[in-house]
Amino acid sequence: MALQTNNSNPDDHPLNLFHIQKSTLIINRLYILFHSIAIILIFYFRINSIITILNSKTQPLIPHLLIFISELTLTFIWILNQACYWRPVTRTVFPERLPEDENLPPIDVFICTADPRAEPPLGVMNTVISAMALNYPPEKLCVYVSDDGGCPVTLEAMREALKFAKIWVPFCNKYGVKTICPAAYFTGQKEIDDDVVVDSDDGFEAEKCRVKEEYELFGEKVSKASESERCISNKDHSAVVEVMVDHESKHNQTKLPLLVYVSREKRPFYPHHFKAGALNALLRVSSLISNAPYILGLDCDMYCNDTNSARQAMCFHLDPNLSSSLAFVQFPQSFHNLSKHDIYESELRCTFKTLWRGMDGLKGPCLSGTGYYLKREALYELPSMLEDMINLEELKQNFGLSNEFIRSLFKKCNTKIDCKNKLFDELLLQETKHLASCEYENDTKWGKEVGFRYISVAEDYFTSFNMHCKHWLSVYHMPSRPSFLGSCTTNLNDLLTQGTRWSAGLMEVALSRYSPFFYGPSRTSILQSFCYAWMAFLPTTFVFSWIIAIIPQLSLLNNINIYPKVSNPFFFVFVYVFVLSNLQHMREIHSTGASLHAWKHEQRVWMVKGITSHLYGSIHAIMEKIGVKEGNFLPTNKVINEDETKLYQMGIYNFQTSSIFLVPLCSLVTLNLLTFAVAIIQITFHKVHFNDVFMQTFLSFYIVLMGYPVLEGMMLRKDKGRIAPNVSCYSVIFSVFVLSFGKLLVTLF
Ligand SMILES: O=c1ccn([C@@H]2O[C@H](COP(=O)(O)OP(=O)(O)O[C@H]3O[C@H](CO)[C@@H](O)[C@H](O)[C@H]3O)[C@@H](O)[C@H]2O)c(=O)[nH]1
Numbered sequence: 001m002a003l004q005t006n007n008s009n010p011d012d013h014p015l016n017l018f019h020i021q022k023s024t025l026i027i028n029r030l031y032i033l034f035h036s037i038a039i040i041l042i043f044y045f046r047i048n049s050i051i052t053i054l055n056s057k058t059q060p061l062i063p064h065l066l067i068f069i070s071e072l073t074l075t076f077i078w079i080l081n082q083a084c085y086w087r088p089v090t091r092t093v094f095p096e097r098l099p100e101d102e103n104l105p106p107i108d109v110f111i112c113t114a115d116p117r118a119e120p121p122l123g124v125m126n127t128v129i130s131a132m133a134l135n136y137p138p139e140k141l142c143v144y145v146s147d148d149g150g151c152p153v154t155l156e157a158m159r160e161a162l163k164f165a166k167i168w169v170p171f172c173n174k175y176g177v178k179t180i181c182p183a184a185y186f187t188g189q190k191e192i193d194d195d196v197v198v199d200s201d202d203g204f205e206a207e208k209c210r211v212k213e214e215y216e217l218f219g220e221k222v223s224k225a226s227e228s229e230r231c232i233s234n235k236d237h238s239a240v241v242e243v244m245v246d247h248e249s250k251h252n253q254t255k256l257p258l259l260v261y262v263s264r265e266k267r268p269f270y271p272h273h274f275k276a277g278a279l280n281a282l283l284r285v286s287s288l289i290s291n292a293p294y295i296l297g298l299d300c301d302m303y304c305n306d307t308n309s310a311r312q313a314m315c316f317h318l319d320p321n322l323s324s325s326l327a328f329v330q331f332p333q334s335f336h337n338l339s340k341h342d343i344y345e346s347e348l349r350c351t352f353k354t355l356w357r358g359m360d361g362l363k364g365p366c367l368s369g370t371g372y373y374l375k376r377e378a379l380y381e382l383p384s385m386l387e388d389m390i391n392l393e394e395l396k397q398n399f400g401l402s403n404e405f406i407r408s409l410f411k412k413c414n415t416k417i418d419c420k421n422k423l424f425d426e427l428l429l430q431e432t433k434h435l436a437s438c439e440y441e442n443d444t445k446w447g448k449e450v451g452f453r454y455i456s457v458a459e460d461y462f463t464s465f466n467m468h469c470k471h472w473l474s475v476y477h478m479p480s481r482p483s484f485l486g487s488c489t490t491n492l493n494d495l496l497t498q499g500t501r502w503s504a505g506l507m508e509v510a511l512s513r514y515s516p517f518f519y520g521p522s523r524t525s526i527l528q529s530f531c532y533a534w535m536a537f538l539p540t541t542f543v544f545s546w547i548i549a550i551i552p553q554l555s556l557l558n559n560i561n562i563y564p565k566v567s568n569p570f571f572f573v574f575v576y577v578f579v580l581s582n583l584q585h586m587r588e589i590h591s592t593g594a595s596l597h598a599w600k601h602e603q604r605v606w607m608v609k610g611i612t613s614h615l616y617g618s619i620h621a622i623m624e625k626i627g628v629k630e631g632n633f634l635p636t637n638k639v640i641n642e643d644e645t646k647l648y649q650m651g652i653y654n655f656q657t658s659s660i661f662l663v664p665l666c667s668l669v670t671l672n673l674l675t676f677a678v679a680i681i682q683i684t685f686h687k688v689h690f691n692d693v694f695m696q697t698f699l700s701f702y703i704v705l706m707g708y709p710v711l712e713g714m715m716l717r718k719d720k721g722r723i724a725p726n727v728s729c730y731s732v733i734f735s736v737f738v739l740s741f742g743k744l745l746v747t748l749f
């Protein structure tokens with residue numbers, strides 16, 4: 001039998017399969033065709049009107065030009081985006097066909113945390129414990145925590161976490177618990193119901209109670225320490241590396257993954273490159289300790305929700321047809337605190353259910369910061385170097401001066417981590433601290449050509465773009481049970497702050513010499529470059545959003561028609577584009593199993609981000625480019641606030657955010673409301689003809705409809721989450737100002 005298996009063709013029993021979604025592919029391509037024809041007709045109409053105006057000088061040119069610019073921006077983004085719809089695929093895996101446990105490769109788990117105030121240590125520890133409980137040989141797992149907060153409470157919490165893991169992991173193994181994150185297991189009824197309990201009569205309930213008590217004790221200890229004054233970020237300290245040693249292991253039969261705490265050196269005025277810098281420090285430190293060939297990357301709030309993700313990922317990494325060119329397997333980001341009224345579109349539904357599947361049909365999805373199994377080698381760029389004669393000087397220029405680290409590049413991973421002989425080695429620990437020091441990266445290629453890349457705060461996006469440009473592939477796997485669950489943004493402030501950071505990070509790349517539109521096509525496929533370029537240039541849609549919310553309205557009030565009359569055949573082309581694109585959006589939503597309410601929420605969030613995050617992110621990136629501002633990575637808040645959660649769960653907007661976000665939003669909605677009111681009055685009293693102004697009036701109406709929650713927050717609500725009266729006041733003054741002086745703008749030329 002054994003002989004037969006060895007000789008059999010692995011293609012008969014593949015570890016994974018992929019399926020092209022044929023019907024979706026056909027619909028998407030037909031849509032692209034019809035929409036493109038309509039866009040060409042609109043451009044024809046625009047150019048024609050502009051030429052007519054230039055010749056006849058009967059109307060001011062500027063509003064027509066501005067609207068044309070906005071349409072060009074949107075079309076540019078639309079074209080790039082279509083690449084993500086070109087060839088959607090889905091994948092299936094067969095973990096039962098994997099080799100025996102002893103032949104599975106080791107995995108290092110990297111968990112990053114940065115700020116104990118925004119990221120409560122108990123949440124971080126739940127992520128750590130869930131990773132330790134993965135269904136994978138424990139001697140082949142090593143869990144590293146990078147603490148950019150340099151906080152002693154996090155270190156203590158880890159020691160406690162190790163103690164609790166010794167109870168938790170055996171419990172999960174014994175009873176086949178699927179929800180391996182203790183906080184989720186003991187609080188989330190839904191997940192527990194899914195759990196299959198092996199041998200349920202075997203004292204399960206009693207043991208569950210005991211484990212629960214232990215968890216509560218552990219939770220109390222950590223929470224108490226988190227409330228103390230010591231629980232703050234320290235931005236000025238030397239490197240700390242601690243390998244958590246289980247002193248009782250002699251008496252304890254259970255094997256647990258090794259746990260390592262790393263807090264790289266931090267000094268004020270020393271650039272530390274945020275998360276990418278933290279990950280690079282982890283890459284180096286771990287290379288001396290376990291040096292696993294694969295890395296599972298997790299954000300501190302993203303716990304493992306399925307025990308099997310590592311084995312599923314190995315179905316791709318160990319596939320002989322894929323292995324040599326596969327850089328990473330990306331799992332979707334899913335969230336445990338989503339509301340069924342996801343008013344902030346925190347689910348990122350389209351990205352993780354449609355776009356990444358589309359990219360998977362090209363060269364593979366973009367790295368998403370968390371929930372990926374990455375091949376270490378893909379960050380080192382070693383293959384070509386190995387072929388040449390090994391040049392030590394060159395290696396040191398690339399990787400820094402540590403001989404130990406350079407040696408690790410050529411060493412096979414330590415298939416079994418030998419705590420007894422190695423880790424107590426003081427010299428080795430000293431070397432890991434050197435590798436985690438501020439100065440180690442000076443004059444090396446870290447962040448430039450080696451490791452996670454620096455020039456953007458969207459390090460995940462930029463690093464994977466670099467990998468795809470170096471001919472690596474990636475794979476997207478979306479099992480029915482979410483493999484990882486994190487906490488999503490549940491208020492407008494977090495949403496827009498995070499959105500601004502993402503926009504800044506993406507625009508940093510768009511404006512750099514790595515701009516995907518130019519840098520990509522010769523290095524990876526054109527369609528793949530389009531997907532990356534789409535993300536990089538997405539923030540530029542602020543141009544469209546701002547123009548469409550102001551110019552047609554000002555034109556309407558000043559009797560300038562920038563859209564065709566109802567009787568004009570081009571009118572139907574505009575209607576057709578509007579209806580067709582919305583139908584396609586609805587079809588896409590339906591195909592992912594979401595309700596059509598998502599359509600409303602997504603349209604709204606798109607408009608809101610266009611007006612705020614995309615604009616501010618772009619400004620930030622431009623200011624960085626000209627050297628007047630520095631990059632910034634403010635971690636998203638992960639503290640649960642009950643009032644906020646309640647509002648989010650009920651689908652009510654929480655407008656407690658900075659006026660820098662609110663004033664533009666309120667002003668533009670008010671401006672559209674006023675315009676709409678004036679237009680209706682004018683139509684009613686026959687001052688203008690409905691036929692002439694239908695489109696501009698409808699546009700204002702649509703914006704008011706989409707912006708209704710803002711008006712409600714300004715005028716009707718009395719609760720804490722409403723818009724403050726002074727913000728409303730400024731906004732009304734600002735919109736009246738724009739309406740009064742806008743005449744100058746639209747009639748000047
Ligand atoms: O200086 C820093 C800043 C952040 N982080 C960690 O990075 C992770 C992601 O930060 P978060 O604030 O949760 O960012 P999100 O906006 O939710 O993250 C998305 O977008 C980021 C890029 O902007 C990616 O890094 C993330 O993986 C991705 O989930 C967290 O674990 C942080 O602790 C650090 O380690 N060091």
Ligand SMILES: [Mn+2]
Nearest residue numbers: 299301486636
């Ligand atoms: Mn996050």
